[in-house]
Amino acid sequence: QKEVEQNSGPLSVPEGAIASLNCTYSDRGSQSFFWYRQYSGKSPELIMFIYSNGDKEDGRFTAQLNKASQYVSLLIRDSQPSDSATYLCAVAPIGGYQKVTFGTGTKLQVIP
Amino acid sequence: GAVVSQHPSWVICKSGTSVKIECRSLDFQATTMFWYRQFPKQSLMLMATSNEGSKATYEQGVEKDKFLINHASLTLSTLTVTSAHPEDSSFYICSARESGNQPQHFGDGTRLSIL
Numbered sequence: 587q588k589e590v591e592q593n594s595g596p597l598s599v600p601e602g603a604i605a606s607l608n609c610t611y612s613d614r615g616s617q618s619f620f621w622y623r624q625y626s627g628k629s630p631e632l633i634m635f636i637y638s639n640g641d642k643e644d645g646r647f648t649a650q651l652n653k654a655s656q657y658v659s660l661l662i663r664d665s666q667p668s669d670s671a672t673y674l675c676a677v678a679p680i681g682g683y684q685k686v687t688f689g690t691g692t693k694l695q696v697i698p
Numbered sequence: 699g700a701v702v703s704q705h706p707s708w709v710i711c712k713s714g715t716s717v718k719i720e721c722r723s724l725d726f727q728a729t730t731m732f733w734y735r736q737f738p739k740q741s742l743m744l745m746a747t748s749n750e751g752s753k754a755t756y757e758q759g760v761e762k763d764k765f766l767i768n769h770a771s772l773t774l775s776t777l778t779v780t781s782a783h784p785e786d787s788s789f790y791i792c793s794a795r796e797s798g799n800q801p802q803h804f805g806d807g808t809r810l811s812i813l
Contacts, residue, residue, distance in 0.1 A: 618799045629791045629807040630742070632700075637799065674742070680799050685732070690741040 589613075590677050592689035600697050605662040607692050609675030612656070619651055620676040621660045623669075624691065630674055634660065665696045699725050702794045704805025711782065712813055718778045719808045721792030727772035728794035732802060733765070736789045748775050782812045 589612040599605045607621075618637055622630035636642045636649040636658065648661040658677075662669055672691040701724040709717050721731060733745045746767050748754040754767035764786075766778040775794075779786055789809050793802040 618801075620801050622804075627789075629704075629804040630793075632801050632803060635801045676802075678799070685744065685747050686802060688742050688744075 590675055590687050590689040592673075592675050592692045594690060595693040596695045597692055598695045598697055599665050601665060601667060603665050605665045605669065605694055605696070607660040607662070607673050607675075607694065609658045609660075609677075609689055610656055611658070611675075611677045611687075613677065613679065613687075614653075614656065615679045616653075616656075616677045617680040618678040618686075619649070619658045620678075620686070621647075621649060621658075622674040622676060622688075624672045624674060626671075633673075662694075665694075667696045667698050670694055670696045700796075700801075700803045701725050702728075702792065702803045702805040704792050704808060706808060707806060708809050708811075710811045710813065713783050714781055715812075716778055716780045717782055717810060718776055719790055719792070719810075721775045721777070721794065721805050723773045723794040723796075723803075726794075726796045728775075729772065729797055730795045731769055731775040732793045732795075733767060733775075733777050734791045734793070736791060736807075738789075742791070745777075779810065782810070784812045786810065787812045 620635045621633045624630045634649045646663045650659045674691045675689040678686040703722045731748045734742045746754045746756045748769040769775040791807040793804045
């Protein structure tokens with residue numbers, strides 16, 4: 587069974603700090619990796635996606651992928667209270683009709 | 699870009715009613731659409747995967763005769779909850795994906811309350 591594991595948290599960080607969210611996955615055939623943010627009562631919103639090993643930066647967000655270790659992370663620099671949400675890691679193999687496997691999410695709390 | 703429109707956003711209806719939820723990709727063609735259900739403070743639960751022109755693939759434990767999915771075009775999928783009961787009350791969310799390795803983009807969700 588394909589699994590995506592995340593620490594449920596809550597992860598509490600002070601405002602302005604770096605928040606580090608981690609995700610491990612079991613399927614070595616995984617090729618596509620996504621991070622979503624979900625505010626309470628709302629639907630998920632895509633933050634970043636990454637396909638290759640290494641780092642990918644977009645504004646305050648950096649996604650890091652290590653396929654050898656089956657590990658993907660999301661760093662949020664200069665954390666803001668508005669970043670407080672649940673962050674979902676999602677993993678998929680390449681393929682036209684393959685479904686994405688979501689982790690259960692990590693709740694992030696940014697303390698003002 | 700990559701906007702997914704879902705409506706209605708809220709439905710309140712009596713037990714036994716059938717409810718249809720629409721999911722549209724507004725600025726891209728979605729080869730695959732997904733339907734999820736989420737109960738309060740719980741994870742997303744995938745209900746079914748829908749490919750344009752094909753029958754939907756339902757996850758284990760999801761009744762296909764109760765949750766009817768139609769994906770008749772590359773921009774529209776519908777979920778019909780037939781003869782809804784209070785236990786069907788939940789937050790239903792659709793997502794759409796253009797191709798295999800592209801991200802899914804989510805609609806805003808439909809909050810369904812069955813009285």
